[in-house]
Amino acid sequence: xxxAVGSTNPVKIDAVERTLERYEPSVTAVAxxxxxxxxxxxxxxxxxxxxxxxxxxxxxxxxxxxxGLEGGIARLEGTPGLSLIMWGxxxxxNRTERGGGxxxxxxxxxxxxxxxxxxxxxxxxxLLGTEGVAESDGAAGALTGGLTDRTRALGExxxxxxxxxxxxxxxxxG
Numbered sequence: 001x002x003x004a005v006g007s008t009n010p011v012k013i014d015a016v017e018r019t020l021e022r023y024e025p026s027v028t029a030v031a032x033x034x035x036x037x038x039x040x041x042x043x044x045x046x047x048x049x050x051x052x053x054x055x056x057x058x059x060x061x062x063x064x065x066x067x068g069l070e071g072g073i074a075r076l077e078g079t080p081g082l083s084l085i086m087w088g089x090x091x092x093x094n095r096t097e098r099g100g101g102x103x104x105x106x107x108x109x110x111x112x113x114x115x116x117x118x119x120x121x122x123x124x125x126x127l128l129g130t131e132g133v134a135e136s137d138g139a140a141g142a143l144t145g146g147l148t149d150r151t152r153a154l155g156e157x158x159x160x161x162x163x164x165x166x167x168x169x170x171x172x173x174g
Contacts, residue, residue: 004063006053015154032056039119046072050089082111088157099160
């Protein structure tokens with residue numbers, strides 16, 4: 001199975017490879033523009049970024065599937081504060097499926113800085129005294145005390161968006 005991932009971020013590539021390892025994927029990283037802001041600020045914008053990455057990665061290769069992953073922030077109805085969200089999209093060129101990963105409430109101090117226009121990665125690097133947290137455990141790892149990490153969290157979005165392509169349950173949906 002040939003997969004084109006719309007990112008060169010090693011965490012996103014690893015999330016795809018680990019999640020789909022039973023299918024022995026050949027994964028190609030493709031640098032593409034998400035078509036959304038660097039810090040998506042809604043579910044809609046985050047999903048759109050994942051869709052764009054998937055479609056553009058597929059279009060740039062001869063892969064069987066294009067995979068897009070996007071992290072964003074959003075206020076969720078019925079939930080206090082600002083949340084970190086993760087979405088995936090997979091396309092075979094004919095249909096596109098989407099799926100979400102975990103959602104984590106962001107600490108108020110982080111949310112305040114994001115509300116002022118900052119991006120999550122640099123805010124988390126500042127908070128943690130690190131560089132490049134988005135290419136390691138990510139905010140998901142830091143904010144769960146290591147119970148999950150960015151690779152596993154994005155992997156859930158991969159599984160949720162790829163599932164309709166590997167099960168028969170969606171075939172009748174057209």
